[in-house]
Amino acid sequence: MTTPLPATPYDRVAYPTTVFPQTHPDRLFTLARLAGLDPVLPQEARILEIGGGNCMNLIALAAMWPGCDAHGFDLSANAIARGQEIVCASGLTNVTLAVEDICEAHHRYLPGSFDYVIAHGVYAWVPDHVRAATMALTAHVLSDRGVGFISYNAMPGGHVRMIMREMLLDAVGHIDDPDQRIAAVRDFLEDYARPRDDDELLAKTLRQQAENMLLRPDAVLFHDELGPCFNPQRLRNVVAAGNANGLIFLTDAGRNRQLDGFLPDSTHLPDDPDAAVLDLASRDDYASLRYFRQSLFVKQAPDRVIDVDRIADLWLSTTMQQQEDGTFKHGDDVIEIRDEAFAAGLIHAASIYPQRVPLSQITTDPALLRVIVQLCSEWYVNLHPGPAPFPVAPSDLPCSGPLVRGMLELGEVTLCTMNHSVLKIEQPELRALLMAADGTRSVAEIAALGTGIPPEDTLAALTACCSKALMQN
Structure with missing residues (x-):
């Protein structure tokens, strides 16, 4: 007889259902390819999501790629039941969800059985032994060609969040009811976020953080800020934990962080490239007051020097729009592109979004391919292994996803x-x-x-x- 797993805070308050583009295997594939590795095509891959709640992120990938084999688990029985309900209603046959404990999951999954492993929103929100089990499980299930994704609250910005957490826990006191806890937190944040004339620099930073917290959904506040565990991590410590399990730091999947695992173009190749990129990334964390990281791990040694020919056969999508003055705009950011043919290719790609165009139709110039790499790292463009898995126009028998x-x-x-x-x-x-x-x-x-x-x-x-x-x- 199987002993039922204990109820979790996520059974009391469901975490918001959504997808996380930064975990997309297309992105992980691209970064691994850029490092000279041979990742598995996402549409054919075996994908595991660790602690994925209802695993909507995983389910969305499975719906997009009928040929992939998607597995996910969480400790919350309610969350997994909801995920299974969605899978059943959608008629998906390539998704397997389970109620499972991270510390026991190595018994469920065979060694090397997954090509992409996603642990988003887990690593810094669990006790030490579960955090160790998360890294060990990632190493256990990751294939030799695989890429693992592990996100976490990072240092030194984590110090700021820990100060805020202490204040919030003090504000809620012994309130146990979730609705009342959230209400008390919002009352505190609304008051604390108001600037004071005598604010010093740290106080201004904390008040800005309070403003940002007010924008988060109630369930995110309840779990991310008030949960029983809150353990921001130093990049060096996460990389060391990965190394101890036979994993190698590849790079980061976050915006403006995707080149963290590569040496700058002008850098002379050091004796230990892995240590060099880790030194640079760690120093930048402190220079930039980094709050969050999304580290990628592999089992094969990556090349720390970028060779743009490795991405020449990929496909590109973008939502960048050209303005009247000829510049491109993406959100609030303005990008200047002077090469007319290159700009025309990007204009065409934007005009057919979310469809994709072969990168070779935009440019084959190594210098411009380097620009593409930079644009991709800043999330202005996305790179993909192939064309979009959805149609441009309705078929004779149109079918929604x-x-x-x-x-x-x-x-x-x-x-x-x-x-x-x-x-x-x-x-x-x-x-x-x-x-x-x-x-x-x-x-x-x-x-x-x-x-x-x-x-x-x-x-x-x-x-x-x-x-x-x-x-x-």
């Missing part, structure tokens, strides 16, 4: 797209259209169903759904 239909069936408003993003869809007509597009009906037959969309607009509406990555090939 399985996870899209599954979430609609469960009454969800925020849907996971086939592009590993989320999109809120509240319009009844559009929801009805997506449910009707199940791969068994032609456009004319869907138009005749009376979804609320005028029949003559049905094809245009389905084409728009393709442009939002809501349809499958």
